[in-house]
Amino acid sequence: MGDDTRRNMALFPIGIVMKLTDLTARQIRYYEQNDLIQPARTEGKQRLFSFNDVDRLLEIKALIEKGLNIAGIKQVLQLNDPTPVQTEITTTSETKRKEMSDKDLHQLLRQQIMYRNASRHGEGALIRGELSRFFH
Amino acid sequence: MGDDTRRNMALFPIGIVMKLTDLTARQIRYYEQNDLIQPARTEGKQRLFSFNDVDRLLEIKALIEKGLNIAGIKQVLQLNDPTPVQTEITTTSETKRKEMSDKDLHQLLRQQIMYRNASRHGEGALIRGELSRFFH
DNA sequence: CAACGGATGTTATAAAATATTACATGAAAA
DNA sequence: TTTTCATGTAATATTTTATAACATCCGTTG
Numbered sequence: 622m623g624d625d626t627r628r629n630m631a632l633f634p635i636g637i638v639m640k641l642t643d644l645t646a647r648q649i650r651y652y653e654q655n656d657l658i659q660p661a662r663t664e665g666k667q668r669l670f671s672f673n674d675v676d677r678l679l680e681i682k683a684l685i686e687k688g689l690n691i692a693g694i695k696q697v698l699q700l701n702d703p704t705p706v707q708t709e710i711t712t713t714s715e716t717k718r719k720e721m722s723d724k725d726l727h728q729l730l731r732q733q734i735m736y737r738n739a740s741r742h743g744e745g746a747l748i749r750g751e752l753s754r755f756f757h
Numbered sequence: 758m759g760d761d762t763r764r765n766m767a768l769f770p771i772g773i774v775m776k777l778t779d780l781t782a783r784q785i786r787y788y789e790q791n792d793l794i795q796p797a798r799t800e801g802k803q804r805l806f807s808f809n810d811v812d813r814l815l816e817i818k819a820l821i822e823k824g825l826n827i828a829g830i831k832q833v834l835q836l837n838d839p840t841p842v843q844t845e846i847t848t849t850s851e852t853k854r855k856e857m858s859d860k861d862l863h864q865l866l867r868q869q870i871m872y873r874n875a876s877r878h879g880e881g882a883l884i885r886g887e888l889s890r891f892f893h
Numbered sequence: 894c895a896a897c898g899g900a901t902g903t904t905a906t907a908a909a910a911t912a913t914t915a916c917a918t919g920a921a922a923a
Numbered sequence: 924t925t926t927t928c929a930t931g932t933a934a935t936a937t938t939t940t941a942t943a944a945c946a947t948c949c950g951t952t953g
Contacts, residue, residue, distance in 0.1 A: 632773055634910090635940065636799070646940080647901055663772070665909045667940055690899075770939090772910065782911080783930055801938045803911055826928070 631661035631669035638670045642678045649678065655691045657681055657698065767797035767805035774806045778814045785814065791827045793817055793834065 635646055642649075652658055653668075658677055660668040670678075677698070684694045771782055778785075788794055789804075794813055796804040806814075813834070820830045 632769060634770055637768055637770075637805075645901075647903090650941085651900070663909080665940090667909065669773075685900090770910075771912095781930075783932090786912085787929070799938080801911090803938065821929090 628672040631671050633670045633675065635668050635670070638675055638678065641675050642682060644678060644682060652678070652681055652691075655695075657691065657694060764808040767807050769806040769811065771804050771806070774811055774814065777811050778818060780814060780818060788814070788817055788827075791831075793827065793830060 633641070635649060638644075638649060639646055649658075649668075653660060658670075658674055658681075660670045660674050663669055680698065681694055684697055689697065769777070771785060774780070774785060775782060785794075785804075789796060794806075794810055794817075796806045796810050799805055816834065817830055820833060825833065
């Protein structure tokens, strides 16, 4: 089984994800409602998150703390499905996404000009894609 | 945070562990009752398993399928706390345990002489410590 | 300024998942 | 045969999660 498969397996209930990300259930559900994440569900409709879901939530949180709103985060995460802006050369989709993220981030920050106090919650920067922050 | 810490974090509820290991809740609880595992608990007393817990359960399952009983598994996993048989040279505890496991396993299999149909459930061998078997 | 909308908190209620305990059972051991 | 071990099953309580509605704080906008 590939590492990719492993990172996409639905493993964690929302309670664990709350601790892993320091987000409230309300926030996580709200982000899902706005299509920033699509966690799997159990037969009984309870959410089950993968490592990738958790990583994405950490990215979302970082962007929130930088003052982006949902629309901005969608841009950064390239969740703007209609007429996706294609890059000329096709790199691996993962790498491409990261590149785009940084580019769009600058653009968006400039666009939005100001951002509220960035480290409002006293949280340091997160190392994305590493699930490096755990527990309280 | 070290990899060891990561593997010891309580993350999975019993329902997920059931799927990861193909064990029933009854079996998992019974093994806990017999001190083969000590999963963490939530505030509400619900079990939370780490990667290491899951790996251990996979080991237990493999031994069960080889015909060992709880006492035998305790021996193999070196959970026989009183008067632990010390090896002369102190290797890393992980490596030591693995060595002992294989040695004791042969000894125990010989001791118990016969073992019921080993692959009763049609399950292949497990790669221990790798969490390689997932889902149904 | 007042109204509005976005992001989140809070509360209520229902449903799902898990815990514990007791009893049942098949097979192996004594 | 009678026990014992490992597991199944059923009943009941508790915990966790889901959903929905309403509240609140705070920028933005008319």
